[in-house]
Amino acid sequence: MSGWIAIAGLGPGREDLVTPEVTAMLAEATDVIGYIPYVARVAPRDGLTLHPTDNRVELDRALHALQLAAQGARVVVVSSGDPGVFAMASAVFEALEKHAEFGDTDIRVLPGITAMLAAAARAGAPLGHDFCAINLSDNLKPWSMVEHRLRLAAQADFAMAFYNPRSKSRPHQFAKTLEILLEECGPDRLITFARAVSTPEEALNTVTLGEATYEMADMRTVVLVGNSATRRVGRYVYTPRSAE
Amino acid sequence: MSGWIAIAGLGPGREDLVTPEVTAMLAEATDVIGYIPYVARVAPRDGLTLHPTDNRVELDRALHALQLAAQGARVVVVSSGDPGVFAMASAVFEALEKHAEFGDTDIRVLPGITAMLAAAARAGAPLGHDFCAINLSDNLKPWSMVEHRLRLAAQADFAMAFYNPRSKSRPHQFAKTLEILLEECGPDRLITFARAVSTPEEALNTVTLGEATYEMADMRTVVLVGNSATRRVGRYVYTPRSAE
Numbered sequence: 001m002s003g004w005i006a007i008a009g010l011g012p013g014r015e016d017l018v019t020p021e022v023t024a025m026l027a028e029a030t031d032v033i034g035y036i037p038y039v040a041r042v043a044p045r046d047g048l049t050l051h052p053t054d055n056r057v058e059l060d061r062a063l064h065a066l067q068l069a070a071q072g073a074r075v076v077v078v079s080s081g082d083p084g085v086f087a088m089a090s091a092v093f094e095a096l097e098k099h100a101e102f103g104d105t106d107i108r109v110l111p112g113i114t115a116m117l118a119a120a121a122r123a124g125a126p127l128g129h130d131f132c133a134i135n136l137s138d139n140l141k142p143w144s145m146v147e148h149r150l151r152l153a154a155q156a157d158f159a160m161a162f163y164n165p166r167s168k169s170r171p172h173q174f175a176k177t178l179e180i181l182l183e184e185c186g187p188d189r190l191i192t193f194a195r196a197v198s199t200p201e202e203a204l205n206t207v208t209l210g211e212a213t214y215e216m217a218d219m220r221t222v223v224l225v226g227n228s229a230t231r232r233v234g235r236y237v238y239t240p241r242s243a244e
Numbered sequence: 245m246s247g248w249i250a251i252a253g254l255g256p257g258r259e260d261l262v263t264p265e266v267t268a269m270l271a272e273a274t275d276v277i278g279y280i281p282y283v284a285r286v287a288p289r290d291g292l293t294l295h296p297t298d299n300r301v302e303l304d305r306a307l308h309a310l311q312l313a314a315q316g317a318r319v320v321v322v323s324s325g326d327p328g329v330f331a332m333a334s335a336v337f338e339a340l341e342k343h344a345e346f347g348d349t350d351i352r353v354l355p356g357i358t359a360m361l362a363a364a365a366r367a368g369a370p371l372g373h374d375f376c377a378i379n380l381s382d383n384l385k386p387w388s389m390v391e392h393r394l395r396l397a398a399q400a401d402f403a404m405a406f407y408n409p410r411s412k413s414r415p416h417q418f419a420k421t422l423e424i425l426l427e428e429c430g431p432d433r434l435i436t437f438a439r440a441v442s443t444p445e446e447a448l449n450t451v452t453l454g455e456a457t458y459e460m461a462d463m464r465t466v467v468l469v470g471n472s473a474t475r476r477v478g479r480y481v482y483t484p485r486s487a488e
Contacts, residue, residue, distance in 0.1 A: 016265040019357065024260065058485070084364045086485075090372030093482035103478055109365035113263065113355045120328045121353035128334030129385075130393055132376035132402060141373075141487035149374055149400045156396040157389075158376060234347055238337035241302070241330075243385035 003069035007089045009082040009112020014198035017113045026076055033065050034078035062095035066102040082114035086135045086163045115222040116161035119194030124236030126224045131159035154184035159239050160225040165217040175214040182209045190226040193217055206237050247313035251333045253326040253356020254285055258442035261357045270320055277309050278322035306339035310346040326358035330379045330407045359466040360405035363438030368480030370468045375403035398428035403483050404469040409461040419458040426453045434470040437461055450481050
């Protein structure tokens with residue numbers, strides 16, 4: 001009886017954005033571990049134990065997965081989007097590093113459609129040139145580092161995608177983000193607020209930095225900022241492949 | 245008879261990494277347009293015309309899609325990976341901007357598993373913190389801009405993913421990239437060369453910048469560079485979620 005862990009990305013929400021690889025792995029699982037709303041996306045069945053846990057216990061969750069796999073369980077750790085982008089994959093490897101006794105665990109990471117690419121697809125092609133992805137939460141890094149990265153990313157003329165732009169515990173940081181961007185990129189730069197993409201609550205809103213306010217983002221929003229060449233064509237927003 | 249265009253991402257290669265959304269859209273298509281090896285991934289059937297074209301004719305291909313859709317065709321434009329990441333989505337919107345007569349075309353972008361996330365998943369979680377994606381080809385931008393972005397990305401301590409690291413026509417630029425990275429990040433920084441991920445030719449190789457040589461990349465390779473905290477645990481490479 002040999003257990004394993006698959007760290008799987010469920011995509012942004014709609015079922016037809018889950019890869020067949022992930023669907024097949026879930027069908028083989030004995031245990032599914034993850035944040036409550038993601039585990040809720042997995043259909044219960046005989047022989048499958050669901051382990052929904054609260055937010056901010058990523059390392060406990062990862063250790064639990066290692067323990068179950070060591071006992072022979074086939075464990076799928078679920079994230080929304082892609083598990084390697086601000087999600088559970090790093091947490092599992094952190095736990096593996098801390099607990100050498102699980103060093104032989106068979107671990108696979110199964111990619112998924114990450115939020116920024118689902119959002120970009122709905123908007124048009126705002127990430128069609130070089131771009132960066134920044135987690136705006138300061139749970140795991142100092143806010144000064146976020147500010148430093150924002151300024152360098154703007155100076156590099158990257159298009160940008162922001163995950164976790166705003167939470168109840170830090171309402172002012174996203175306002176500060178917009179202030180920095182306005183300073184570095186000017187008021188005409190396009191910014192897209194993409195909420196709950198591919199779900200019934202989906203809402204897209206593209207404005208200029210001059211028009212943007214921090215209330216336009218919430219916890220379910222991914223934010224896309226264009227580079228200096230990003231523009232509208234009809235109802236779409238796109239970044240040309242060429243830089244002048 | 246009302247035509248449409250779906251710009252679809254076929255993922256990195258393996259069929260179980262194609263989303264059901266894309267599979268369903270291909271089943272409805274009358275025409276498939278794209279670069280020869282990507283069109284070759286679509287099974288021929290009655291009622292479907294395949295239009296494989298050579299590299300570097302993206303705008304012609306995009307215009308052809310707009311013309312066919314205007315005639316009532318249901319056109320899927322295929323890219324590998326995600327169509328919004330250094331692929332066909334921007335080209336279609338560029339063509340739309342140039343040809344106002346097609347302004348009413350129904351265009352959808354269908355996201356896919358992009359090469360860097362498929363590669364990261366195979367390696368572990370090297371993009372587990374803030375990161376950037378840079379196309380190293382200078383077909384569409386001056387090489388000086390690539391160098392500028394590389395330096396700023398290193399100074400921002402982003403993990404990095406490089407698309408199109410090397411081609412026959414510009415063998416020296418990737419050597420220059422490695423030189424810049426070595427200067428900015430030091431010899432111990434981890435770099436992963438991920439070739440043809442999810443295909444039978446898949447090969448992964450993680451070394452330090454001090455050990456890296458430009459021959460380690462070819463046209464089918466995506467290159468991942470860690471940030472200052474990226475490390476190995478067992479056979480995996482990962483970037484911790486926290487920054488010190």
